[in-house]
Amino acid sequence: MVHGAGDLRVEEVAGREPGPGEVLVRVAYGGVCGSDLHYFHDGAVGDFAVREPLVLGHEVVGRVSAGGLAVGTAVGIHPATPCGACQECRSDRRNICASSNYLGSAAHYPHIQGGFVEELIVPANQVRVLPAGLELRTAVLAEPLSVAIHAVRQAGDDAVAGKRVLVTGAGPIGLLVVAALRKSGAAEIVVTDLHEAPLALAAEVGATRTIRAGTQDPGDWAEVAIEASGTAGGLRTCLERVRRGGTVVQVGSLPGGDTAFPGSLLMTRELRLVGAFRFDHEFDTAIAWLADGLPVEPIVTHVFPLAEARKAFELAGDRTIASKVLLEISGDTRS
Structure with a gap:
């Protein structure tokens, strides 16, 4: 309490x-x-x-x-x-x-x-x-996995299958987003974080590339980016590294009040920024995936x-x- x-x-x-x-x-x-x-x-x-x-x-x-x-x-x-x-x-x-x-x-x-x-x-x-x-x-x-599944689905129907996806933040939600992306057929999953330990876990659950934030360029453009760090820096990275016309999903809990981000990119590159809050039916999906052996x-x-x-x-x-x-x-x- x-x-x-x-x-x-x-x-x-x-x-x-x-x-x-x-x-x-x-x-x-x-x-x-x-x-x-x-x-x-x-x-x-x-x-x-x-x-x-x-x-x-x-x-x-x-x-x-x-x-x-x-x-x-x-x-x-x-x-x-x-x-x-x-x-x-x-x-x-x-x-x-x-x-x-x-x-x-x-x-x-x-x-x-x-x-x-x-x-x-x-x-x-x-x-x-x-x-x-x-x-x-x-x-x-099952509960945090449901949050991750909902975030992936917020990108759009079949938006990640066969695609390159960027995930910023490898906390528990970010890691479960990686697992959900793998299950949903993402071809490449690039994960960034400030620390090596969570990045090692990201590789275990399905990331195809991990990057220590600020040390390397994330490489080619991502079709979808999922922000799971809950930081302004993470959101900036997603907006900067998703391709023109791409989608950014904000699932990390940002601090209360205003958050500064490069809003001009939304307009000039016609990006789609969508929130992902909690979940509903995904809870039953999460239980089924866990029972099926999701790693x-x-x-x-x-x-x-x-x-x-x-x-x-x-x-x-x-x-x-x-x-x-x-x-x-x-x-x-x-x-």
């Missing part, structure tokens, strides 16, 4: 029994996301500031304890509860519903408490039964017990060492 910038605590909170249409899940693993790190370090993610104690976490998997499914069933949790009534929901764009509740988010007040709890109660329609044989430690990547295991670099949450968060912020850091929440991590 985060109480403000730098103030992270492991606390006892009152529990309750699930009501009609709800499922109680004993959480096995929780993945520490970049947004969790922003809440920890900055007390905010972009324009979403912590105004009350907030349980973090939205990348969670576990086993059913009570509800409409058999006790012990391995499940993943879709973290979003859209309103279902707005124009975006009616247009099947529920991921940008302005009224959506999202686990571990300060976007609304009162905040939506998150999934880094031993027992989590969620609506039954957010629960996905995991395929037999899919390890919980791998299944916890993403190297992305998980560290696992900590819940009692060492602060240590986990501090390490997760060190990109020279860690990629995806997991918390063992309840201790029940059997396959």
Whole structure:
């Protein structure tokens, strides 16, 4: 639970029994996301500031304890509860519903408490039964993989198949973008980052070329560029290195407020700049891809017990060492 910038605590909170249409899940693993790190370090993610104690976490998997499914069933949790009534929901764009509740988010007040709890109660329609044989430690990547799949799809139908794609930023989302691009048929995947360790992971999950930012030219123009670093420099690189008429997808979370970028390139080169925010149906695709053996295991670099949450968060912020850091929440991590 985060109480403000730098103030992270492991606390006892009152529990309750699930009501009609709800499922109680004993959480096995929780993945520490970049947004969790922003809440920890900055007390905010972009324009979403912590105004009350907030349980973090939205990348969670576990086993059913009570509800409409058999006790012990391995499940993943879709973290979003859209309103279902707005124009975006009616247009099947529920991921940008302005009224959506999202686990571990300060976007609304009162905040939506998150999934880094031993027992989590969620609506039954957010629960996905995991395929037999899919390890919980791998299944916890379904949520961030969904973000990556959505980003790739935002480039357009069949936009990456057989194409050269540039990815700026090799954090967990950038690495999962690489895996999704490989699965989607990209011919070349060039990845840039400031550090060697994440670039080595990028090569393991499908990058055809890796570049230490600022040391080499990315080479030929890319048809599509996906910005996953959440930095103005990364966005600039994408806009400068995508070919005329190309597409840039912004999936990295940029800081709140204004971000400077070479906007003249949008006009003179007729570029398409599109955002990618969260996901919806891609969650089911992500689970299916993971069950089918998508090679993403190297992305998980560290696992900590819940009692060492602060240590986990501090390490997760060190990109020279860690990629995806997991918390063992309840201790029940059997396959």
